[in-house]
Amino acid sequence: MEAGESPVIRRFSRIFTLTDDERRWLEAVAGPHRTSSPRRDIIQQGRPIPFVAVVQDGWLFRYKRREDGRRQILSFVLPGDLVGLHRRVVPVGGHALQSITPTRLATMSDTQISALAAEQPRLADAMFRLSALELAMMHEHALRLGRMSARERVAHLLLELWTRLRCTGECTSTRFFFPLTQEMLADALGLSVMHIHRMLRDLQNEELISFEDRRLTLRDTEALAELAEFDPTYLGLRRNFALE
Amino acid sequence: MEAGESPVIRRFSRIFTLTDDERRWLEAVAGPHRTSSPRRDIIQQGRPIPFVAVVQDGWLFRYKRREDGRRQILSFVLPGDLVGLHRRVVPVGGHALQSITPTRLATMSDTQISALAAEQPRLADAMFRLSALELAMMHEHALRLGRMSARERVAHLLLELWTRLRCTGECTSTRFFFPLTQEMLADALGLSVMHIHRMLRDLQNEELISFEDRRLTLRDTEALAELAEFDPTYLGLRRNFALE
DNA sequence: CAAATTGCATAACACACGTTATGGACAATG
DNA sequence: CATTGTCCATAACGTGTGTTATGCAATTTG
Known part of the structure; x- marks a missing residue:
């Protein structure tokens, strides 16, 4: 690449x-x-x-x-x-x-x-595959919204975004530009802004993540992945892609 | 038809x-x-x-x-x-x-x-359209899970199922065979079985729905639609299809 | 035909999450 | 350069929904 x-x-x-x-x-x-x-x-x-x-x-x-x-x-x-x-x-x-x-x-x-x-x-197939992937991401999103706790939802979404960014080379470490506001996270994850704030504060206090400027660092991806039961195979990647 | x-x-x-x-x-x-x-x-x-x-x-x-x-x-x-x-x-x-x-x-x-x-x-297009519809239904499902109350979720899902059944002629009135258990509804709507039970009881007490045998009757589809802000255009149907 | 399981029901209690209020740093705007 | 709005933060309180316990009728199973 x-x-x-x-x-x-x-x-x-x-x-x-x-x-x-x-x-x-x-x-x-x-x-x-x-x-x-x-x-x-x-x-x-x-x-x-x-x-x-x-x-x-x-x-x-x-x-x-x-x-x-x-x-x-x-x-x-x-x-x-x-x-x-x-x-x-x-x-x-x-x-x-x-x-x-x-x-x-x-x-x-x-x-x-x-x-x-x-x-x-072959390109048409690849596009078809991308649209199948979009559906698969919606399935995972439904799982997040319906059957994960607030804490799990936040961790899971952060890992998904990180994985997708790495997939196209937009990100090569565990730190990346993060333009989402707490309100956007709340509206994505079916929670209130207040509660998103609580979860982010907790994850920061536990040193699982940190923010500087508008950049997010995932300080312990394995702990986050375990916390959220994150498995990136639904993104069309092999199971341990996130841990490379 | x-x-x-x-x-x-x-x-x-x-x-x-x-x-x-x-x-x-x-x-x-x-x-x-x-x-x-x-x-x-x-x-x-x-x-x-x-x-x-x-x-x-x-x-x-x-x-x-x-x-x-x-x-x-x-x-x-x-x-x-x-x-x-x-x-x-x-x-x-x-x-x-x-x-x-x-x-x-x-x-x-x-x-x-x-x-x-x-x-x-043309059939290939129709299939493509059906898969686009599947994605649209997942979008609506995310809306249900993330930004509707328990009561709204139940009413919205019942209306969706009813509308889809009528769409293929499986159902021609407001009563239809309903094989879902409370546990399935709970797992679909991101709620506990107990709470699904509460919501169904409430809707029955308010005479918005009723069960006999394994059949469900929607006793006031307009009230249900208003309650849940149900609009079937996402199912590829015109806005007032549900009220015909 | 027992025995086990499933589905539905009611009740009391617990808590995860929502709501409201308030303030401060910062960016956008006229 | 005020002014307005956005975003983030902390705190107190309220509630929608989850959890646990229990019983019973209907269904499935051996």
Whole structure:
């Protein structure tokens, strides 16, 4: 895995070894780039999905909002992830997509997408696999929300984010840039801001994690993984990937 | 929508009008049928996905189990639903599939699946749409688990099941066969059995629902929908489908 | 046909987590 | 450069939901 490659290529490289042709195709597919400042709704709930794109840079999240204002964050979207993939079959999205940091998306035209299956069947498979992975992450998210304690939920989510970042080379140690607010964590994990705060304080006091600046350090990944029963196989990685 | 048709055909008919050719293809695609008695694991967590199939009859659910024995039910699988769709790209499943009632599955061969895109592009699209729907239901499930009260969760799930059953013609009134135990509801909704019991008792006392035999009656669907902010558009149906 | 298990029910008690209130550091804004 | 808002922090208190115990009818099992 070379430095300087786009996150998509690093992402696909995890699935299989890319041929030069496929590599070129992936580099060429990126249509016009769309940039966005932080805290902008890029796709709105109940509105048409405007494009298919690959995240080149930045963090985002998908969320649903209830009439009374309560918000549920469904998933975090990191560099190398795809958005809007279901545009062709479900033109109107049931959830919104919001940027957390400044972001850069590489859009893909509808014609490129529909030509994919015929021209690059292995890449089409890889995309299918990525969308299967998205479902698998939602399954794990349901497990977190339904059957984990607050403490476990926090630890589990932090480990998932760390693992996904390492998977595309966005992170190479146990410290990484962490732009999520406590409110976002609360809305992702089905908890109150107060309680997220308590859990983060506890984990810090126990020296399992620490914050400096806007950076998070996982000080004892094994203890965290045991605490949360974290097993990254659902991310399409082998069991001990997190402990390398 | 005619009686006696297989649930798959009724399901696909909701998406678009099937040609005679497509109808024949769908009827022919059903390979060997697999039947199962209640409470059997048909697919096991961490084991290869043995086949792709359409549910012809019966209720099932997908679930994950934690090391300490706690269980999270991810989704309920009803007649007309597809299972094992990701087999080709993710051979090992991250969750199990269990039958609730006696079930009948119509399996589809791998060659049929891979020929689908070329031979029946509209059916392939419909399947893609069904898998997008599965993701949308997981999103709604996350919303239930993370940001609804126990009372709302119960009402919302009952309405979802009712709507899905009506969608394939399994149910035509507000009363339907309901094989879920309180334990299953608890494990689906992230609650304790005791609390599910409390909520069901309350809803019964308020005459919003009632049970006779193993049949559930929704006595006031509008009140339930308002209570739970239920809006079936995420099921690919128009907003007021539930109130027809 | 016993025996064991499952599903449902009621009650008392416990606690994990939510709510509300308040303040301070910092960043964004006019 | 005030001003406003955001994010984080600490504290006291309230409650929705979990836990444990127990019984009984219906079902499954040997």
